[in-house]
Amino acid sequence: MKPAFEIQRRVEFYETDMAGIVHFSNFFRFMEACEHAFLRSLDHELHGMLDGLETGWPRVHATCDYRAPARFGDLLDVRLFIDEVRPRSVRYRFEIAGGDTLVAEGRIAAAHVAITDDGIQAVALPDPLREKLLSFTHDS
Amino acid sequence: MKPAFEIQRRVEFYETDMAGIVHFSNFFRFMEACEHAFLRSLDHELHGMLDGLETGWPRVHATCDYRAPARFGDLLDVRLFIDEVRPRSVRYRFEIAGGDTLVAEGRIAAAHVAITDDGIQAVALPDPLREKLLSFTHDS
C-alpha cells in the first residue's frame, strides 16, 4: 500500500536520551509533523475558522509500537496512511523507517473540533477536505 | 483497584501548545516520570548494571487515550498500575486525573535489556525486582 504522504526527518541531538536513542515520546511528534505537512499539502488550514469559530484537531487516541532504535543523525522516513475518515474525525496510521529498517509503527485518531465559549465541540469535517482524505483510502 | 504508585505533577507552561492545552506527546513523559519514580521507590537503579553490563528499559509499546484536556497550572495525579510482569518485560497502565476528572489513560510496555557490544538484548528481570512488581498485581 502506498502512503498518502511522506516526509523525511533528520534525528536531532535534543531528541535523543541518555540511552543514546530517540526518546519514545518524540515519535509522536514525528507523526504529528507528518500529519500537519500532509494537511498543509491539501491546502487545509490546521487552525482554521468554520462559521466564525476557531477549529482544531485534538487527539483522542495515540499509539506506537517500537521495532528498532533510531539514533542521532539518522534520516527517518515518516509515512502517513489514512485508515478511516469519519464524519468528525480521522484515523491515521504511520510507518517510520530508517532506510530498509522499520523503526516504529503508530496510529493517531484526531477529532475535528470548534472552540466555543463553552469549550470544544466536535464538528463535521469540511466537505472538500473530507473528499480529499477519502480519495487516499481507495486502493492507495 | 488501588494504584501501585502515584505522583502529582503541575502542568508547566512549556508543556502547553498553541491550542492552550497540554501537547498530547507530553502525557507519555508524565507516565514515564511516574514509572521512574515508582522504580526509584523500589530501590531499583533505572540504568543499572547486571553481570557487568549496563541495563535499561526501552519501550516496545506505548498508547494513550485522551479523555479531557489538561491546562497550564493544573495539578495532575498520575497513577501507575501493573498489568503484567513478564520474564523480561513489564506492562504498566496509567490513569492521569485532574481532581475528579479523568484526563487520560495510557499503557507502556517496557523491555528489560542489557547493552552489549552487539546492541541490546532482552534479559530476565532481577528476582528481587520481579517479586516486588508481582506483589502489586494481586488484589492491589
Added chain:
Amino acid sequence: MKPAFEIQRRVEFYETDMAGIVHFSNFFRFMEACEHAFLRSLDHELHGMLDGLETGWPRVHATCDYRAPARFGDLLDVRLFIDEVRPRSVRYRFEIAGGDTLVAEGRIAAAHVAITDDGIQAVALPDPLREKLLSFTHDS
C-alpha cells in the same frame, strides 16, 4: 543574598540527551518553571486579564552559563533572584544547584504585554505586583 523564591526539581529521563546529561535547552525550562511558581506564590495570574485584554510575559532575553553537568535523577535546587523591576518588564537571575555544586546560572528578562487585535504591546506592571516584586530587591 537570599533568593526570592526556590523550587526543587528532579531531573527526568526525557530531559537527558545521548551525552548522558541534561540537554542545555532544558535549563531554560527549569528557570521558567521557577519563575511561574514564584508568580503563582504571589497570587499573580500568569495569563491574566488587564482592562479586558489578555496579558502575558514573553521573553526578550535569556542566557545561561553552564558550570557542571546535571544527570538523570539529580535533585536540583532552582533559586530565583530579582535583578531589576522596570515599569513594563522584570529581570530575573537564577542559580541552579545540585547539593553544594553550582550547576548553572541564568538570566531571563520578561516583558509584561497585553494581547490586542494588532498584536502584542508592552503594558505597565499592575501596581500590587510591582510592589511585591520590588520588596524582593531590597537586602533580600
Added chain:
Amino acid sequence: MKPAFEIQRRVEFYETDMAGIVHFSNFFRFMEACEHAFLRSLDHELHGMLDGLETGWPRVHATCDYRAPARFGDLLDVRLFIDEVRPRSVRYRFEIAGGDTLVAEGRIAAAHVAITDDGIQAVALPDPLREKLLSFTHDS
C-alpha cells in the same frame, strides 16, 4: 557578513506554547540543529573519537535575544556565524529570521571535550576541523 552555514526549518505545532508562539527554549534547539548540520557538512563526527576516547561538545554558555515572535508553520532561516575559534572551544553566533523579519539572535559557546573515566576534560580541536572553522572567520 555572510553566514558560514544556514538551514531552513518549519516551526512545528509541538514547538508552540499556549501564547500561540514558539516557546523561547526551542530557539536554542534551532541553533543547535544548525550547528550540528554545519559540523556534519564539514565531515566532522559530532560524537567522535580522539585517541580512543569519546568526544563531545558540551555548552558552556548560551544566550538569545528575542526580537519578534515566530508562529506555527513559519519557515525560519537559521544562520550560523563563527565568532571565535579557541584552542579547545568554539563561539558561534546565530541569526534566526522569518522572511525579512529578524526573529532572534543568539550565541552558543561549545567546549570540545573527551569523556574519560574521571569525567570530561577539555581537549584541543583536531587540526583539520580547526582550520576549516578558522576559514569562516576571515572576511566571510
